[in-house]
Amino acid sequence: VIRLAAVGDVHFDRHCGGRLSNHLKKLQGHADLLLIAGDLTQVGHVDEGKTLAEDLLKSPVPVVAVLGNHDFHSDQNLLIRSVLEDAGVTVLEKEIVRFEINSNTVGIVGLKGFGGGFVSACATDFGEPEMKAFVRTTKSAAHFVRNALISLDVDYKIVLMHYSPVPDTLHGEHRELYPFLGSYLLGEAIDEGGADFVIHGHSHLGVEHGQTPGGVPVRNVAQHVIRHVFNIYTLNKEGLVRIENMVPEVNQSRAHASNQPN
Amino acid sequence: VQAVPSAPAKAALKLSEVKCHVPDSYVIARIKDALTHDIRSGDQEIKVMVDGMRVLLLGEVVSEEHRRNVEEVVRESAPEYRIDNHLKVAVLTEPEGAEAVR
Numbered sequence: 001v002i003r004l005a006a007v008g009d010v011h012f013d014r015h016c017g018g019r020l021s022n023h024l025k026k027l028q029g030h031a032d033l034l035l036i037a038g039d040l041t042q043v044g045h046v047d048e049g050k051t052l053a054e055d056l057l058k059s060p061v062p063v064v065a066v067l068g069n070h071d072f073h074s075d076q077n078l079l080i081r082s083v084l085e086d087a088g089v090t091v092l093e094k095e096i097v098r099f100e101i102n103s104n105t106v107g108i109v110g111l112k113g114f115g116g117g118f119v120s121a122c123a124t125d126f127g128e129p130e131m132k133a134f135v136r137t138t139k140s141a142a143h144f145v146r147n148a149l150i151s152l153d154v155d156y157k158i159v160l161m162h163y164s165p166v167p168d169t170l171h172g173e174h175r176e177l178y179p180f181l182g183s184y185l186l187g188e189a190i191d192e193g194g195a196d197f198v199i200h201g202h203s204h205l206g207v208e209h210g211q212t213p214g215g216v217p218v219r220n221v222a223q224h225v226i227r228h229v230f231n232i233y234t235l236n237k238e239g240l241v242r243i244e245n246m247v248p249e250v251n252q253s254r255a256h257a258s259n260q261p262n
Numbered sequence: 263v264q265a266v267p268s269a270p271a272k273a274a275l276k277l278s279e280v281k282c283h284v285p286d287s288y289v290i291a292r293i294k295d296a297l298t299h300d301i302r303s304g305d306q307e308i309k310v311m312v313d314g315m316r317v318l319l320l321g322e323v324v325s326e327e328h329r330r331n332v333e334e335v336v337r338e339s340a341p342e343y344r345i346d347n348h349l350k351v352a353v354l355t356e357p358e359g360a361e362a363v364r
Binding site: 003010011012013014015016019023026030042043044045070073074197204217219223224226227228229230231232233234235236 | 301303304305307322324325326327328352354355356357359360361362363364
């Protein structure tokens with residue numbers, strides 16, 4: 001069993017010091033990792049990142065984070081990443097990190113992701129260069145997710161991102177906003193690559209629970225949604241069904257040998 | 263064609279009365295745009311409503327300072343309006359248990 005604490009959209013400003021750290025001792029003995037699903041800051045200023053980094057120094061478990069759209073607003077995303085890494089946080093952007101937890105290997109595929117919408121109401125890379133650039137950004141993210149998951153040889157494959165890979169967790173948002181909240185391309189990549197669990201944020205008015213069309217559990221952990229300082233999820237290999245048997249044949253040939261249904 | 267009776271003559275409108283005629287939707291859009299782009303707020307989640315010359319701010323923010331900053335930005339972007347700030351600072355609680363994911 002592995003235990004994942006997760007939260008997103010903490011939106012720290014300069015005055016939020018202590019907002020998380022006062023609760024982090026709760027993780028001791030209850031979680032193995034803390035995952036943060038982007039929008040770490042309010043306006044993407046490095047001082048906001050420093051305030052959060054100081055809070056996270058008190059985490060008794062390793063912290064893994066991705067950046068969200070807010071963290072890019074002031075063009076200081078690299079500085080924010082740097083101050084978080086100085087505090088021991090692993091920041092992922094189209095990157096993978098591996099852990100060994102209770103004799104289980106865990107791989108976390110992390111990225112911000114991007115929008116585009118969902119089947120029957122999505123943007124396509126057609127027409128103006130601006131629209132092509134928009135959709136191709138998401139396609140690039142999806143390409144990374146698919147290949148990263150296929151390459152991972154671990155007991156548990158986790159995807160941590162900011163944008164949503166499914167519409168399920170967006171219920172409550174204006175439907176007109178869906179294309180700016182996530183993309184089916186990310187969900188498709190998760191199903192094709194094979195994953196055990198997906199964490200995302202970004203949707204403050206959505207709901208917590210969802211799943212990909214292939215059956216991978218998805219949780220929207222935006223703090224506005226979960227209403228807690230974080231939520232904790234336990235994953236047990238015995239209870240999980242990987243979805244490789246649903247992957248189209250063309251992709252099965254690329255699947256890693258370890259990606260067998262449990 | 264039947265002639266439409268002409269309205270009785272009115273005194274010239276004062277400036278404050280003219281401002282009342284700015285459609286509420288434009289006022290809301292102007293305020294929300296300021297809240298999004300102003301570095302003091304950077305907030306897209308505040309619910310903004312306009313009732314006459316009154317602006318209502320609803321929702322949750324992360325700190326008391328942020329609550330004050332939002333009000334300041336709104337006051338500057340719509341100085342002719344009175345502001346009713348109903349924003350609350352969200353209180354975070356710890357989860358009582360864990361979800362076993364299936």
